[in-house]
Amino acid sequence: MxxxxxxxxxxxxxxxxxxxxxxxxxxxxxxxxxxxxxxxxxxxxxxxxxxxxxxxxxxxxxxxxxxxxxxxxxxxxxxxxxxxxxxxxxxxxxxxxxxxxxxxxxxxxxxxxxxxxxxxxxxxxxxxxxxxxxxxxxxxxxxxxxxxxxxxxxxxxxxIHVKEFEEMDISKISCLPIFIGNIEKVANDKGFSTYSGAKAINECYYGSFFQKENFYFWFGLYLPEEAIFIGLNNDESWITSEVKDALNKNLEKISETEFSEKPFYNSDGNHGDYWFTLKEDKYKILKDASQKDEQLEVLQGFLTSVMKSIGVE
CATH class of the missing domain: 3.40.1350 (Trna Endonuclease; Chain: A, domain 1)
Known part of the structure; x- marks a missing residue:
């Protein structure tokens, strides 16, 4: 050029x-x-x-x-x-x-x-x-x-603040801002916009809220367990009635995937009631800064598998 x-x-x-x-x-x-x-x-x-x-x-x-x-x-x-x-x-x-x-x-x-x-x-x-x-x-x-x-x-x-995916070692504090940028890129690429109308970070949670039309979810780190979660509130102001009904009736029937453990219900207020956990072997890839392409694949795969399991595309 x-x-x-x-x-x-x-x-x-x-x-x-x-x-x-x-x-x-x-x-x-x-x-x-x-x-x-x-x-x-x-x-x-x-x-x-x-x-x-x-x-x-x-x-x-x-x-x-x-x-x-x-x-x-x-x-x-x-x-x-x-x-x-x-x-x-x-x-x-x-x-x-x-x-x-x-x-x-x-x-x-x-x-x-x-x-x-x-x-x-x-x-x-x-x-x-x-x-x-x-x-x-x-x-x-x-x-x-x-x-x-x-x-x-x-x-x-x-x-328009297009984000590029960056390599990271998620175990390092200095990489936490990179992690936020990376999950925003992954979610934005899937058609979800970043939502700032609710507090997405506190002493235990470090992540972001995302939305598509009338559907919202939280995506980020739960620091006490060193684990990555996607959380969904049991509330029709956050998820559609169809998704809520499906989760209430079929939560136990949703299987684990290559990227996600079986979901569970545990009300935790603002950040979610229904929880999907990134598998531990996939989480370890996010600690290896030499595996940038694999890290992108992990976060994309986790988000895609969760949304597919609840019928949100």
């Missing part, structure tokens, strides 16, 4: 970090590189689409979508961009642009508490995307090695 381009994008990431900045830079690259524009638009709308008249912040009677265009198929399209702002306009845009196709891209996963009743009704017409998924797909795409795309990926990764 051209070193000057790299410095250029890294410097922008130091200062241009809000959602308007991200939209502006994405727009500039769409106007500069046809392949990038087609990839971005096709990702947002899940169909082959392109345009010669992409408009940034199209204003129409009080509405101002971040991107608006008429496709080469003569259909109308608009894209709403978010980073942290949760002020939604689904119903407003549906009414103002009734014939459009709609896409929404954010660095979080929408849940019901983000939406008013009108927006909930409007939501089925929208394609919902995340910047994390876009980053992953763009970094694996056929255009990933183009200089401007490489630079854009470095910028995007900084702005």
């Amino acid at each position: 051209n070193e000057r381009i790299n410095i250029f994008f890294e410097s922008m990431a130091e200062r241009l970090t809000n959602e308007n900045d991200l939209s502006d830079i994405t727009y500039a690259l769409c106007k500069t590189d046809n392949d990038f524009r087609k990839f971005f638009l096709e990702y947002c709308f899940e169909e082959a689409v392109d345009t010669d008249n992409l408009i940034r912040e199209y204003a129409d009677e009080g509405s101002r979508p971040d991107f608006y265009f008429i496709g080469r198929d003569n259909n109308e399209y608009l894209i709403e961009v978010k980073i942290y702002d949760r002020n939604q306009h689904f119903d407003q845009y549906n009414k103002q642009f009734p014939n459009a196709k709609y896409a929404y891209i954010s660095n979080y996963i929408l849940n019901d508490e983000d939406l008013c009743e009108a927006d909930k009704r409007a939501l089925p017409l929208w394609k919902l995307k995340t910047w994390f998924d876009y980053y992953k797909k763009l970094s694996e795409s056929a255009i990933k090695d183009k200089d401007l795309v490489v630079g854009y990926l470095s910028y995007l990764g900084e702005v």
